Amino acid sequence: MQRSETNTAKDGYPTTWDLGTDTTLIRILANNAELLGDRVAMREKKLGIWQETTWLQMLDATLACAAGMESLGFGAEDVLLVLGDNRPNLYMGMLAAAMLRGYAMPVYPDATADEIRHFAQRVRVRFALAEDQEQVDKVLDLREHGLVIENIIYDEPRGLASYPNPGLVSGEKLQAIGADRLRAEPKLRNTLIERALPEGPAVFLHTSGTTGKPKGVILSHRKLLVGVRNFHRGGSCAFDESILAYLPMAWVGDFAMTIAAGITLRFTINIPERQETVLHDLREIAPTLYLAAPRSWDNMLTTIQVRMEDSTRLKKWLYDIFINSALAAERRKLEGKQPNLKERLMRPLGELLVFGPIKDQLGLTRLRNAFTGGEAIGEDTFVFYRALGVELRQLYGQTESGGYNTLQDIDEVRLHSVGRPLPGVELRISDSGEILARSESVFSGYYKQEEASREALENGWLHTGDAGYLEPDGHLVVLGRLSEVVHTAKGERYVPNYIENRLKFSPYIKDVAVLGRGRDTLAAIICIDKEPVGHWAEVRGVSYMSYADLSQKPEVHELVATAVKRVNGTLPEGLKLRHFVCLHKEFDPDDGEITRTRKLRRNVVEERYAPIIDAVYSGQKAVTMKAQITYESGEIGITERLLSVQEI
Numbered sequence: 001m002q003r004s005e006t007n008t009a010k011d012g013y014p015t016t017w018d019l020g021t022d023t024t025l026i027r028i029l030a031n032n033a034e035l036l037g038d039r040v041a042m043r044e045k046k047l048g049i050w051q052e053t054t055w056l057q058m059l060d061a062t063l064a065c066a067a068g069m070e071s072l073g074f075g076a077e078d079v080l081l082v083l084g085d086n087r088p089n090l091y092m093g094m095l096a097a098a099m100l101r102g103y104a105m106p107v108y109p110d111a112t113a114d115e116i117r118h119f120a121q122r123v124r125v126r127f128a129l130a131e132d133q134e135q136v137d138k139v140l141d142l143r144e145h146g147l148v149i150e151n152i153i154y155d156e157p158r159g160l161a162s163y164p165n166p167g168l169v170s171g172e173k174l175q176a177i178g179a180d181r182l183r184a185e186p187k188l189r190n191t192l193i194e195r196a197l198p199e200g201p202a203v204f205l206h207t208s209g210t211t212g213k214p215k216g217v218i219l220s221h222r223k224l225l226v227g228v229r230n231f232h233r234g235g236s237c238a239f240d241e242s243i244l245a246y247l248p249m250a251w252v253g254d255f256a257m258t259i260a261a262g263i264t265l266r267f268t269i270n271i272p273e274r275q276e277t278v279l280h281d282l283r284e285i286a287p288t289l290y291l292a293a294p295r296s297w298d299n300m301l302t303t304i305q306v307r308m309e310d311s312t313r314l315k316k317w318l319y320d321i322f323i324n325s326a327l328a329a330e331r332r333k334l335e336g337k338q339p340n341l342k343e344r345l346m347r348p349l350g351e352l353l354v355f356g357p358i359k360d361q362l363g364l365t366r367l368r369n370a371f372t373g374g375e376a377i378g379e380d381t382f383v384f385y386r387a388l389g390v391e392l393r394q395l396y397g398q399t400e401s402g403g404y405n406t407l408q409d410i411d412e413v414r415l416h417s418v419g420r421p422l423p424g425v426e427l428r429i430s431d432s433g434e435i436l437a438r439s440e441s442v443f444s445g446y447y448k449q450e451e452a453s454r455e456a457l458e459n460g461w462l463h464t465g466d467a468g469y470l471e472p473d474g475h476l477v478v479l480g481r482l483s484e485v486v487h488t489a490k491g492e493r494y495v496p497n498y499i500e501n502r503l504k505f506s507p508y509i510k511d512v513a514v515l516g517r518g519r520d521t522l523a524a525i526i527c528i529d530k531e532p533v534g535h536w537a538e539v540r541g542v543s544y545m546s547y548a549d550l551s552q553k554p555e556v557h558e559l560v561a562t563a564v565k566r567v568n569g570t571l572p573e574g575l576k577l578r579h580f581v582c583l584h585k586e587f588d589p590d591d592g593e594i595t596r597t598r599k600l601r602r603n604v605v606e607e608r609y610a611p612i613i614d615a616v617y618s619g620q621k622a623v624t625m626k627a628q629i630t631y632e633s634g635e636i637g638i639t640e641r642l643l644s645v646q647e648i
Contacts, residue, residue, distance in 0.1 A: 019225070019228070019229040019232060019233075019264065020225075021222050021225040021226050021229060021440070022198055022222070023198060023221070023225070024098075024196045024197065024198055024200070024202075024221040025095065025098065025196075025202055025221050025224070025225070025259065025260065025263050025264070026062075026095065026098065026099050026192075026193055026195075026196045026221075027193060027194070027196075028263050028264055029058065029059050029062065029095065029263050030059055030193045032055040032059075032263065032266055033055045033058070033059035033060075036055045037054060037055055037056035038054050038055075038056065039054060039055055040052045040053070040054060040268055041053055041054060041055040041058045041266075041268070042058060042088050042091075042268075042269045042270075042271065043268065043269070043270045043271065043285075044087070044088050044271040044273075045270075045271065045272055045273040045277070045281055045284075046273065047273075048273070050270075050284075053088055055266070058088075058092065061088075061089075061175065062092045062095045062096050062099065063096075063099075063178065063182060063189060063192055063193075064174075064175045064176075064178035064179045064182060065089075065092055065093055065095075065171075065174060065175060065178055066096035066097075066099040066100055066178065066192050067177070067178035067179075067181045067182050067188060067192065068174040068175060068176075068177040068178030068181070069093075069097070069100065069127065069153075069174065069178075070100055071177050071178070071181055072127075072150075072151050072169070072174075072177075073126070073150070073151075074097070074100055074126070074127050074151075075101075075102065076100065076101035076102060077101070077102065077103065077124065078097075078102045078103070078124060078126050078127060079102065079103045079105050079120075079123045079124055079125045079126070079127070080093065080094070080097040080102060080103065080104045080105065080125075080127045080128070080129055081105055081107065081116070081119075081125050081127070081128040081129070081149070082094055082104055082107070082128075082249065083106075083107055083109060083111075083116070083128065083129070083130045083131060083138060083139065084109050084129075084130060084131020084132065084135050084249075085109050085131060085249075085274070085275060086245045086246060086247075086249055086254070086258075086271050086272070087131055087155055087271065088271060089155045089171050090106075090129060090131060090155060090249065091245075091249075091258070091259060091269075093129040093153065093171075094129075094203065094249075094255075094259070095259070097127075098196055098200070098201060098202050098203065098221070099192050099193075099195060099196055100192075100195065100196075101195060101196060101197070101200050101201065102201070103123065103201050103203075103204040103218065104201075104202075104203050104204060105119065105123065105125075105203075105204040105205075106203075106205070106248075106249040106250040107119055107206075107250050108248050108250045108596040109131070109135070109248070109249075110589070110590075110596070111250075111596065112590060113138060113141050113142065113145075116138060116142060117142060117145060118213060118214070119206060119214070119216075120142060120147050120149075121147070122216065122447070122448065123204075123447070125147060125148075125149055126148065126149060126151070127149070127150065127151050127152075128149050128151070128152045128153065129153045129154075129155075130152060130153070130154045130155070131154070131155050131156060132154065132155065132156040132158065132159075133154075133156070133158065133159035133160055136152055136154050136160060136163070136168070139152050140152070140165060143165075149167070150167050151167045151169055152165075152167055152168050152169065153169050153170075153171055154168065154169075154170060154171065155171045157170050157172075196221065197221070198220065198221050198222040198225075199220050199222060200220060200221060201218050201219075201220060202219055202220055202221045202223075202224050202260070203218075203219050203224075203255050203259075204216060204217070204218050204447070205217050205218075205219065205250065205251075205252055205255065205399050206250065206399075207398075207399050207400070208399075208595045208596075208597050208599050214595075215446040215447070215449055215452055216446055216447030216448070216449070217252075217399045217400055217443050217446060218443070218444075218447055219252075219255075219399075219402055219443060220444075222440075223402050223440070223441050223442070223443060223444075224255075224260040224402050224441070225260065225264060226402065226424065226439065226440040226441040227256060227260065227397075227401070227402030227403055227404045227439075227441035228256070228261045228264045228404075229424065230404055230422040230423055230424040230425055230439065230441060231256075231261065231403075231404045231407070231422060232261075232265060233422070233423040233424070234404075234407045234422040234423055235407075235409065235410065236369060236371070236395075236407055237261070237265065237289050237369050238265070238368075239265045239266060240265070240266060240267070240268070241265065241267045241268070241287070241288045241289040241368075241369070242267065242268045242270065242285065242286075242287045242288045242289070242366070243258065243262065243267050243268070243270065243287050243288075243289045243290070243291075244270050244272065244278070244281065244282055244285055244287050244290065245258040245262075245269050245270065245271045245272075246271075246272050246275065246278045247291065248596065248597075250596070251597060252397075252398070252399040252402070253291060253373065253374070253403055255403075256397075256402060256403030256404065257291055257403070260403075270285045270287065279300070279362070279363075282362065282363035283360075283361065283362060283363035284363065285363060286363045286364070286365050286366045286367075287363070287366065287367065288366050288367060288368045288369065289367070289368065289369040289370075289371075290364075290367055290369075290370050290371070291371045291372075291373070292371075292372060293372065293373070293374045293375070293597075293598075294372055294374065294375055294376065294377035294378065294381065294504075295598065297372055297377060297381050297385065297392070298378065298381055298507055299531075300362060301381055301384055301385075301507065302507055302529075302531060302532045303362075304358060304362075305507070305532075306532075306535050309535070309539060318353055318354055319354055321346075322349070322350035322353065322354040322355070323350075323354065323384075323387065323388075325343050325346045325347075325350065326343070326346075326347065326350055326387035326388070327383060327387045328343060329343035329344075329347070329387070330383050330386045330387040331383060333386075334383070334413070334414070334415060351389065355388050355389050359388065359389065359390070364388075364390055368391075369393075370385070370390050370391060370392045370393065371392070371393055371394070371395050371407075372392060372393075372394055372395070373394065373395045373396060373397065373418075374597060375501055375504075375599075376478075376498075376501035376502070376505075377392075377394065377505075378504065378505030378506070378507075379415050379505055380505060381505070381507075382394075382415060383415075386413070391410055392413075393407060393408040393409075393410060393413055393419070394407075394408050394413070394417070394418045394419060395407045395408070395418065395419065396418035396419070396476065396478060398464060399443075400442060400456065400462055400464075401425075401437055401439060401441055401442050401443070401462060401464075402439075402441035402442070402443070404422055404425075404441070405421065405422065405425055405427070405437050405439075405464075405476075406418050406419045406420060406421050406422060406425070406427070406476050407419045407420075407422055408420075414475060416477055417471065417475040417476060417477050418475075418476050418477070418478055419475060419476065420473075420474045420475055420476070421437075421474070421476070424439055424440065424441070425437060425438070425439040425441075426438040426439065427470065427476060428461075428470075429468065429469055429470055432482065433467045433468070433469070433479075433482065433485070434463055434464065434465070434466065434467060434482045435467070435468045435476070435478065436461040436462065436463060436464065437461065437462045437464055438460050438461050438462065442457070442460075442462045443462075444457075445457060465481055465482055465483065466478050466479070466480065466481060466482060467479040467480055467481065467482040467484075467485055467495055479495045479497075480495035480496070480497030480498045480501075481495070481497055484496050484602065486516070486517040486518075487517070487518070488516055488517075488518070488519060488520065488521070488522070488574065488575075489518055489520050490520065490574060492572070492574040492575055494516070494522075494575050496513075496514040496515075496516070496602070497514075497600070499512075499514045499522070499524075499567065499571070499575070499577075500512040500513070500514050500524075500600070502567045502570065503524065503526070503563060503564065503567050505567075506560075506563035507529065507532045508528055508529055508532055508533050508536065508559055508560065508563060509526055509527070509528060509529060509560065510527045510529035510530075510586060511526075511527040511586065511587045511594065511598070511600070512524050512525070512527070512600075513525045513587075513600055513602065513605045513606070513609075514577070515606070515613055515616065519617060521577075521578040521579070522575055522576065522577045522578065523577060523578060523579040523580060523581075523613075523616045523617070524564070524577050524579075524580045524581075525580070525581050525583055525605070525609055525612060526560055526580050526581065526582050526583065527551075527582075527583050527585070527586045527587055528547075528550070528551050528556060528560065528582055530547050530550065530586075533550060533556060533559070534550060536559065537550060537553065537555065537556065540555065542555050542556075547584070547585065547586070548584035548585065548639070548641050551582040551583065551584055552582065552641075552642075552643065552644055556582065557582060557644065557646050560580065560582060560646075561646060561648060564577050564580055564648055565648065568648065576648070577648055578647065578648055579616050579645055579646060579647050579648065580646050580648070581612050581615075581616065581623070581643050581644070581645055581646065582643070582644075582646075583609075583612075583625075583643070584625065584639065584641040584643060585639070587600070587605065591608075592604050593605050593608065609625070611623055611624075611625055612625060612643065615645055616645055620645055621644070621645055622642055622643060622644050622645060623642075623643050623645065624640065624641070624642050624643075625640070625641055625642075625643050626638055626639070626640045
């Protein structure tokens with residue numbers, strides 16, 4: 001990666017450089033340290049104070065970590081199991097593993113012991129990097145079940161001083177071991193920087209596992225760098241962006257954005273104190289680039305709506321006047337028309353009185369590039385943010401392609417599409433309606449799963465497993481998982497996920513499972529979203545004691561029915577939903593009903609809630625449902641509830 005000869009900022013730093021892919025993230029990090037050594041690479045909020053790490057400090061810490069790990073016996077093809085929330089030392093530990101040609105394998109911080117065991121049993125896990133005592137306990141549990149994890153490196157020492165277990169090493173001690181070795185071996189620094197190869201492993205991730213057990217995906221430095229190059233050339237972002245690193249480290253979106261793009265495009269990476277403080281920390285940072293799943297954008301919108309409900313009459317009046325004008329103007333733009341004169345005249349005043357203050361409260365004042373991905377976003381949510389002045393765009397990708405496939409152009413967004421292919425990406429639709437992708441960023445195959453790899457890769461084309469179609473001008477429309485294309489008893493073809501996503505456009509619906517395979521009509525099991533529904537109920541004087549109680553209130557059934565009828569209005573007659581049941585609990589990843597990224601495991605849901613399905617299709621008005629619940633302690637309990645079957 002070469003420094004640009006012509007683009008230099010006033011402070012002497014290069015403003016850009018070539019996005020070469022015949023290199024590694026480690027070498028780019030070293031280049032950043034050499035050219036931008038005293039610039040901030042990472043900020044972490046700790047005990048209420050933002051702690052800064054420069055590019056040079058980040059490189060030195062990564063080198064010390066790698067030298068220390070190697071001293072403890074970590075080598076090529078060893079696996080570093082990473083558990084915890086986003087932390088600088090965890091990110092640098094992952095880079096250290098890649099530096100040694102090993103596999104950094106992050107798992108979701110709330111993953112159960114059984115889920116972690118599934119990942120760890122397939123590979124040679126000898127090392128673990130844990131955030132704190134809670135995550136260390138999980139690793140020790142894995143040891144008790146026969147996994148040979150020799151060394152457990154921990155970041156936060158609180159509560160671990162009295163642990164007698166062998167192989168426990170603090171991150172501070174590891175850094176000291178590595179630093180001593182680097183001082184004693186002057187040539188080791190350059191050796192470690194050059195050891196990783198472009199085709200070598202950068203990270204070991206897993207697919208979401210919606211249709212079965214998650215599969216292992218090793219992404220090389222080159223694959224990730226090609227993805228970043230494609231993303232950058234597609235007009236997604238600039239060099240020197242400021243981002244908030246809060247997405248799960250086990251999700252490809254985090255590694256592709258925070259580490260791959262963050263190092264390559266030298267972002268300032270800001271890490272929140274805790275997941276619970278993300279919105280507060282977002283406001284303090286005011287990033288220039290922000291990627292969030294639709295649910296996060298929905299939650300932020302709910303926060304705005306709740307605050308406006310509790311506001312003064314004057315503020316409510318001003319909000320309604322200006323936001324309705326902006327929404328109307330944005331809808332005209334989406335239809336290819338221009339806002340009318342009144343809407344254009346109201347915009348500057350609305351920005352001053354309403355939109356600007358809201359964006360300031362949310363931390364969106366500096367936002368230049370805003371993205372959503374992972375699933376379809378609600379129309380109302382999407383239009384709202386664009387009306388607010390946040391140029392939100394949809395993107396589409398998956399773990400197997402390094403995170404990026406398509407992106408909406410900033411001046412050409414559509415509600416139903418995910419944009420055009422990025423530069424360097426080709427798309428086509430197979431005869432069965434599956435989306436196929438081809439790019440240098442596409443992975444080489446699943447870890448030790450040859451048959452699955454052959455099915456996924458054919459003549460250079462990645463079978464994404466998603467159903468969709470390309471519009472005449474190249475925009476991609478994603479309908480849902482191809483494996484979920486099913487038929488009713490009358491032969492009507494549909495994708496349940498497509499309907500489910502439209503139902504989830506309602507702020508009152510959190511999760512849905514659409515039923516109807518081989519049946520005469522469609523129905524749905526619906527999980528309400530407690531926070532907005534609870535607030536809605538409180539404002540209207542509807543009392544409730546629990547989620548289960550709230551879900552069965554007649555007023556809530558009417559609220560949900562309104563959302564269902566709205567979606568029915570967009571569906572053909574044979575695919576309209578005729579019944580729904582509000583579940584007495586949320587779908588829970590600990591119960592195996594959804595993945596850690598909140599994707600539905602349909603086979604689990606249909607098996608577990610078979611009594612509800614039988615009641616719906618046998619014409620019953622209610623059903624008594626017993627359900628198994630896994631508590632945080634690991635204990636299993638049984639709940640029993642009478643659920644009402646609602647007819648549309």
